[in-house]
Amino acid sequence: MLEQIIDTIPIMITATDRSGKCLFTNAYQSALFDKDPDEMVGTDFANNFEATQAANIRRQDALVLKSSLAIPHYEEEITSDGVDLIFHCNKSPLLNHNGETIGVLTTAVDITARKFAEQHRTHLALHDMLTGLPNRVLLAENVKSTIANCKKTNSQAALLLLDLDRFKIINDTRGHHSGDALLREVAERISKAIGPGDFAARIGGDEFAIIFGKFENIDSINSRCSKLLKALHEPYAISGMGQVISASIGVSLIPNDGDEYEEVLRMADLAMYDAKANGRNCFRFFSEDMNEIAQADAALENELRDAFNKNQFVLEYQPIVAAQSLEYVGLEALIRWNHPRRGRLLPIQFIRVADESGLMDMLGNWVIGEVCREIKSYADRGIDLPRVAINVSPRQFQNQNICDELLAHIKANGIAPSKITIEITEELLIENNEEVRATLQRIRDHGVGISIDDFGTGYSSLQYLRDLPANCLKIDRTFISRIEDSPADRAIIGTIAHLAHALGMRVVAEGVETYAQLDLLRVSGCDEIQGFMIARPQQAKDLGKLLNGRKNDPSSRAAKG
Known part of the structure; x- marks a missing residue:
């Protein structure tokens, strides 16, 4: 019974004498060498292994034998077939009846599968499952070791943060x-574009990090970044179709821009946003x-939060008139911030923050x-x-409650939904998705107008324009400012007006400052205009006086231009 137990237990058991000859081995051990246990008795047990492994067994x-003490729990890597x-x-001493050490008793458990599982975990x-690149955890370790090495060797390295443009x-x-397939291809191109001593990681979403371990000078970083951008900008074959995408890269130098991981990462992040x-x-x-x-920006953010509590925001309204009759047909609400130290701030000074x-x-x-x-x-x-x-x-449309909030304000004040028009930018068209389209449609279904602002400056698809429930296009002021001298801009404005009318939309030209611009816009088919020639933004308390008579008469003022 004991012999059966020893032969079937999944542990390798071997006894050797002081010269290393095998006194006993169980069936589980001899099976490793495809031999019978009796065949191994009397032979040098270590000879069953490769030279390096045999030498280690003899040493152990x-x-x-020298100490008569056990050597427990050590790992041995053995090559078999x-x-x-x-x-x-x-390993422990093999004793006779008198307690004398006459050999060595060795037991061994195969832990290969467990070790493989541990290595896999x-x-x-430490790696990104989608691309196989190292992840943020391994990036932190590598940046920290790079910083330590730069300090030790008085050398420099560079950390790059790379973010894909408009990946959404x-x-x-x-x-x-398709997005996942693109990310895998991007990871592969990054790996091929960097040098053998460099390191690349995917740290989340469409953001990657790269460490240039060594570089000759700043020009070499410029060259390598340009090479990287070029490689990423080549067309991708995704889902059987060509796709072109670009990237923005921020670079921080180690240790010049910081000697802590979080610091150099933040510096590279700031540079990346500057690239965008x-x-x-x-x-x-x-x-x-x-x-x-x-x-x-951080200080301004704190002041912005405080401004809500202190009621420092006010609205001004710029009139919109019919292009032909110059009758007032609308207003655009423009926020202003009465800053306690800097005076009245325009949106461009705080909206980004x-x-x-x-x-x-x-x-x-x-x-x-x-x-x-109002x-x-x-x-x-x-x-x-x-x-x-x-x-x-566009960020407000990430709030799925925007339609409910808008309708709640309209209902609470008892006004007609047609009194409100929501102006969105082309950026929202570019980032368009079904949820945004559904939200806009719901807003439009309740009678609220939808206007596309700054049209012509982005890269919106005509398909998106066709599918969105908008009823107004506002042509960006950059086209208006050049309309007198640029036949191309006049052609563009006329084309936009024709397209908008075909889709059942009104056309508004903003930034009108001269009579010549007004005349050309009328000929081009613009329905409504706004700008300093008509009126500057007005405080809410002055609207009643301004709108009295419902018609604008700019002839009494010198046209600005």
Whole structure:
């Protein structure tokens, strides 16, 4: 019975004498060498292994024989039939009846499968499952070791943060399967474009990080970044169709821009956002100016939050008139911030920070509520304001409750939904998806107007324009400013007007400053205009006087131009 137990237990058991000859081995052990147990008795047990492994076995046995002490729990890697196996071993003295050490008793458990599973778990914990690249955890380890090495060797390295431009369009238009395929291809191109001593990681979404371990000078980084951007900009074959995408890269130098992981990562992030702000498909090095801007933005964010509590925001309204009759047909609500130190601030001075800090929902909701209250206030005094356009940022449309909030303000003030027009930018068209389209359609179904602002400056698809439930296009002021001198801009304006009318939309030209512009816009087919020639933005309290008579007469003022 004992012999059966020893032969069937899944542990390798071997006894050797002081010279290393096998005294006993069980069937589980001899099966490793495809031999019979009796065939191994009397032979040098270590000779069954490769030279390096045999030498290690003899060394371990000698330690046991010399000390008469056990060597527990050590790992031995053994090659059998070309396969590397890992064993958990124990060696202890083999004693006779008198307690004398006459040999070595060895037991070994095959832990190869367990070790492989542990290595696999470790790999998963440190690598991105989609692309196979290292993840954020491994990036942190490598950046920290790179910083330490740069300090030790008085050398430099570079950390790059790379973010794909407008990647969301791929997911929205082609589906997440195509987006994943693109990310895998991007990871492969990055791996091929970097050098053997470099490191690349995917740290989330469409964001990647690269460490240039060594470089000769700044020009070499410029060259390598340009090479990387070029490789990524080549067309991709995704879902059987060609796709072109670009990237923005931010670069921080180690240790010049920081000697802590979080610090150099933040600097590269600031540089990357600067690259995006400068047109995308480019790279930017971190500069102290970026840090100062970031600190100023942080201070402005705190002041913005405080401004809500202190009621520092106000609205002004710029009139919109019919192009032919010059009758007032609408207003555009424009937010202003009465800053306690800097005076009255225009949106361009704080909207970006509000957008990036997540305050646009709160700010946009306040504007909608204030416009509805102003319309009701004038109605209570017997003055019927024309429709009011309210600018809504793409970020606000990430709030799925925007339609409910808008309708709640309209209902609470008892005004007609047709009194409100929501102005969206082409950016929302570019990032268009079914949820956005459904939200806009719901808003339109309740009688609220939809206007596309700054049309002509982005890259929106005509298909999106056709499918969105908009009833107005506003031509960007850059075309208006050149209309007198540029036949091309006049042609573009005329084409936009023709397209809009074919889709059942009104056309508004903004930024009109001269009579010559007005005449050309009339000929081009624009329905409505706004600009300093008509009227500058007005405070709410002055609207009643301005709109008295319902017709604008700019002839008494010198045209600006």
